[in-house]
Amino acid sequence: IWVSxxxxxxxxxxxxxxxxxxxxxxxxxxxxxxxxTPIRLSEGILFTTYATLRTDERGEKLSRxxxxxxxLGSDFDGVIVFDESHA
Numbered sequence: 406i407w408v409s410x411x412x413x414x415x416x417x418x419x420x421x422x423x424x425x426x427x428x429x430x431x432x433x434x435x436x437x438x439x440x441x442t443p444i445r446l447s448e449g450i451l452f453t454t455y456a457t458l459r460t461d462e463r464g465e466k467l468s469r470x471x472x473x474x475x476x477l478g479s480d481f482d483g484v485i486v487f488d489e490s491h492a
Contacts, residue, residue, distance in 0.1 A: 406473065407432065407452045410489035415452050418488070422450065435473070441466025444476035451476070 407418050415434055423429040431449035435457060438444045444451065451473065460469040467475065477483075 406477075406483070406485045407450050408458065408485065408487050409452070409454055410492050412436065412452075412454050412457075414488065418450070418452055435469065438472070440469060440472065442472075444472060446476070 409415075409418065412434065415432060419429040419432045422432050432452050433446055433449055435444070435451055435453040438446075440460065440463060453469070453473070457469050458473075462468045462471070
């Protein structure tokens with residue numbers, strides 16, 4: 406998971422990931438998945454913003470954090486990057 410200040414920084418994230426020799430399109434924005442729907446991503450990096458993480462539940466739709474936690478599952482073994490956290 407890559408959390409950043411602005412959704413416009415996804416291009417920087419994709420560039421940085423590509424510079425490591427990886428496929429840039431493996432960095433996928435959370436906005437591609439509607440709130441409350443399952444995240445259908447079997448591999449790669451889920452990109453989101455701090456503001457998006459503050460999105461509350463809406464009716465029966467999970468919060469964005471809840472949506473991510475559900476996607477990660479109880480056996481999550483990965484990395485969470487907090488980009489631009491100084492801002």
